[in-house]
Amino acid sequence: MKNNLFLDAAFSKSTERPPVWMMRQAGRFMPEYWEIKNKYSFLEMCKTPEIAADVTMLPVDLLGIDAAILFSDILVTGEAMGGDLSFTQGVGPKFSNPVQSMADVDKLDIDVLPKLQYVADAIKVVQQRLNGSIPLIGFAGAPFTVMSYLVEGGSSKDFKKTKLLIHNHPDIAHKLLGKIAAVTTDYLNMQIEAGVNALQIFDSWALSLAWNDYNEFSHRYIQQIISNLNRKDIPIISFCKGSSVFAPMMAEAKPDVISIDWNADLLNIKKILPSGIAVQGNLDPHVLYADKAVIKKTIIQLFERMRDEKGFIFNLGHGIMPDIPFDNVKYAVEVVKEFRY
Template identity: 80%
Template sequence: MINTLLLDAAFSKPTERPPVWMMRQAGRFMPQYWEIKNKYSFLEMCKTPEIAADVTMLPVDLLDVDAAILFSDILVTAEAMGGDLSFTQGIGPKFANPVRTLADIEKLETEVGDKLQYVADAIKVIQQRLNGKIPLIGFAGAPFTVMSYLVEGGSSKDFKLTKLMLHNEPGLAHRLLAKIATVTADYLNLQIAAGVNAVQIFDSWAQALSWDDYTEFSHRYITGIISKLNRKDIPVISFCKGSSVFAPLMAEAKPDVISIDWNVDLLDIKNRLPKEVAVQGNLDPHILYADKKVIKERIYRLFERMRGENGFIFNLGHGIMPDIPFDNVKYAVEVVKEFRY
């Protein structure tokens, strides 16, 4: 591989500068994304390997980032298990058959590799196009986050139904989480076998949980998933909203990298983690709305804070918002790539 910055940093090796990629880097802030999106539904884009490859390559070609991330969605596992999934513009994902009873849970399948073969096919197409230039990151949704969509039937502001299941029927919740975790581990191993160079687990809604509930209903399943991965030479990145609180616990699951939100000083959190655990983050994505001089100043402030630290990948504390100006994102990548320790 020509550019190994991301893999080196993920394994806490020295790098000449921080590698850069951004969550949601292939997405709605790009006019070129909309040229594709206006022709196909979101699920068609995910399920057609050539189109998924086209979208994955947009930030590689237009932003010159140090890693590509597979274009897909965290809910493809839930759909493969039997969820009736649709995406509506302005509303987001919906499951027409929410999972709320033992009977609903028992209907969910766990042998779903064949249904997710389109992801493996996309990975092969993307790797042909990347041709060893930069690493490709695969990913999956963490069990709690995927569970919340299945139980709520879509996005939620308060996760009321999900939390009711956790608190009133914990046995039911664990049955559902165990099934999702089995599928997730198999799915990530499918991606590794197909050729991804790193994987990230997204627990997008973990911040909805208390410490005890996170420990019982999220952390234990992520720990189990990571323990089952064929991870030789494949770094594992663990991300959750709430990582500024949960990072010390997340480290116990033995990921190589913890992706940190923007609510904490990055050096402080790194110093509280085991030496072998790298950090990723943690610029507030809202800074990318600001003037370019502010963007540069904030990135340099973060870099000066992390100077001398091995195991640091530059990223945002969460994904790029759809209305952030493309030029600002491009400028931020250029600023990172000009920097030298």
């Protein structure tokens, strides 16, 4: 690997500066993304390896980041299991056959790797194009988050159906989560075999859960997945909205990196985590709307706070919003790359 910064930081080694990549870095804030998106549906983009590779490479070519992340979606596992998935502009993802009963759970398939082969194919195309320049991150949605979409039938503000399921029918919830966890483990191991250099698990909606519910319905399944990954030389990053609250429990699953949302002081979190677990984050993405002087000042403040720490990857506390100016994102990357400890 020509640029080892990301992998070194993920394994808590010293680096000359923090490596940088950003969640949703290959996305809607780029005009070049829309040139592709206007020709194909979102699922066509995900399922056509050459197109997925084109989108994956946009931030590599245009931003010069230190790690690429595969262009895909966390819900491809739910679709492969039997969810009828569609994406509508301005609405987001929809499953037209939401899971409502034990019978619905029983119908879901777990032997789904052939249906996800397009992801492995995309990884191989991307790695040919990267040619060892920077690492490629693969990913999957965490079981609770994927379950919430399958149960709600799409996005939700209050997760009412999901919470009713875990409270009134925990047996159904656990059977569903167990199936998703089995699929997710196989899926991530397939990505490792196809050639990714790191993996991130996204639990986008964990913050909707109370502490005990997070423990029972999310954490235990992430722990199960991580313990069954072929992770030799492959750092595992665990991210959730709510990581500023749940980080001590997340550490019990033994990821290599915990990605922290923007609600916490990153150094304080680092100091309460076991030695050898790196942190990733945690700039509030809204800062990228601000003037460039503000962007630089905020990033440098974070870096000065983390100055003597091994195991720090610069990222956002969540993903880039679609209307953030591209020039501001590019400037933020330049600020990071100019910094030296």
